[in-house]
Amino acid sequence: MKSLSEIETLSKRASRAAGFSWGIAEEVGKSIRLLELFGLEGIKNLNEYYKSRSSNKFENVNLINENNNSGKFPFCPITLGVSFIDQIKNIEKFNKITFNKISYPLLILPFLSRSSEIIGKKIHLKFDQYEFLLNLNVNISSNFFNQGCPVITNGTEISILENKDSFSDQVWKNLYKLSEQTFVKESDSLKEGAAGAGLTDND
């Protein structure tokens, strides 16, 4: 089994050899390490993407807008991922960001995951029939599990989710009620000695 350190080093060097700058190569190294740590096929997808670069063209995304159209060729997942993480504080204001075509979309996941941590919000990614929830770079929830990622997506949606509860107030109240059974009723004498007791808070 390859260690994560080997995975990072190899991905970094291969990215440099594929024509990316050292700074971008460092980003790819960290990202592929993260994908493999989350149990996703980072090395396999990176290898296939770099092989395809010799015979196919890809568009680089520079400034990310709400709707991004690559034209004839699909977006490069590496430059898209790096631009996304670099611009996350600006694009956070968009509720939904769309890309028409992204090549090897699995490769953008770690960049979205790290972006989620930077802004402290969950990010939802949807392409084809697959959905991913990036949880502040702590984990990735998905209905996809190494089923063979598409080479090119036809339409990708990225949503920045506002921080809100995943449950209703009623559910919370029910559980709170149960938790109250761990509390002890305080006697009057104990109340008199508690912090702040006996003082006038208006003085």
Added chain:
Amino acid sequence: MEVKLRDPNTIMKLSRLGSFHQSKLSFLRSFLDEFKDWEYKKDLFDLDKNGYGTAIYSFKKKERVYSLICFANKIDDEERSDRVIATKWDAAFTLHDGIPTKEDIERLKNEVPKQEVGRLSYKELTLSRANKSVRVFNHVVENLSNGIQPDLELLKKVGYLYRTTAVYGSGKFGLADRFRIKNREEINGPFRLEMMLVYLVRQFTFDQVNHVAKFKSPNTAVNLDPKICKKLGIGNSTGLGMAPFIVNHPTLLNNWIMCRETALKKIREIKKVNLDEIKLFKLSVKNSLKNITSWNTESDYQKKKITSLLDNVQKFIKFIENEFNFQTDYPFNDIYLWLEKEACDECIEYIVSLMMEPFNDIVKPLVSQMSSEEDQYFNIPTDRTVKDLIDIIEKRYPDILKINFEKKKNYKNFWFISQNKEEPRYANRFEEDGSELEQPLAIARDIKKLHDRLDVLENDLTIDKFLINNSDLRHVVRRAFIIEKFPYSEIQDNTIGEKVVPIDMLRLKLSFFGALKFDPRSDKWLRICMFQGAPLPQELKNYDQQWVYNF
């Protein structure tokens, strides 16, 4: 009184970093301190009459066990090489996490002797190999088998029976990644398990030499006197592989230096020093003279440094014995200021290390601050502005901005990874091919380039926009934001200029390991000795903390 931390622009110069010495903060000393109350055992010693076979040593505490597995093999003299291109060694080692099963040992017997072309697993933590100093090993076997102890003069000259030629950890060749072990209570300092491996290898060399001597002449052989064992360490040949490490781990480098600087600052801020502390400091300085006078090297570069060090330390001893009054307020501040005025870099750093000896309460808490969670500082704060970045560069890299990279002499060399061994190398770009594959280690040149490019841009442009068209400088943009928080994270020198002495970078790292007797064999590799004078495993429970000066 508040003493300021020393200026990174002075301390982080290569010539100064190349004058660093071991100290109480060094990793081999903090390793001994951490593992002193662990149970040491020789679990297996299955060697043939020539000393070839398998041995296992362990450290155990509660449920945790670390086992060193040693494989000693026969190699021909012509196969023995310290170079990284070697493929066979006298012995190969791995530190296994836990108690190895028979299957583990069989698996490792096939893999460990192959080193870089073998495969380890997440159950192994470190990997190493070593060659005999044949001259010394044979001499010791010969004498012991005849019932006499070896010639101390010869042993003193070399200092070890074996020297390692590499010690690997942190995920190399399939070894466990650092994240698997970093939260263990005992792993509270860098390179802890690499130090354990080297320490246990040292014990293996003593056991092996005794074993071979015994088989050579069962009736007359004696064991190597433990007092002599203590005077021996483990040698190490180190090449350029270490140099990129300190560039590639800026926050870790910062934390090492910051701890050293913090220790010095706190010691200088002590108003009154007690008699025991004074006595221990003076004794350590005087005893340490032996380490200088027994420091052998053929290198003219190092010989000059040793001569100057010896002169300066002798002058310093005269000063503290005859002129200096330790009863004065802030005595170590005065001592430091005297050193700055009167001593060479090598001596300043030597005495700085010695100043730590009496102050365990200052040094010990710093040991656990020497590691780094590097990933936390990887993201670039791209919402910052060009002005912010210019300010950081001008504040943190003042001398680097003065270097003229139009001049050939200032970019004469380049760092690359060799194809045959995947090891870092250093070459003249005007004489060798391959500079187009240069590694990103020319930080000074690239920082200067970054500054030049930023200088013509609008101050309020944000870094995310800057990076769109300047991806080639992304690696140094990241570094500049790191140095803003970590002032000692960068070497404040040009690592590709014609005057660079690459071994200065090795010396820096090795001093933090705790190495002694740096012996440069060229400007690109050197030999050192580790654990010379260190307590033997059975003495760990109660050992002399100043052993490094007392052997």
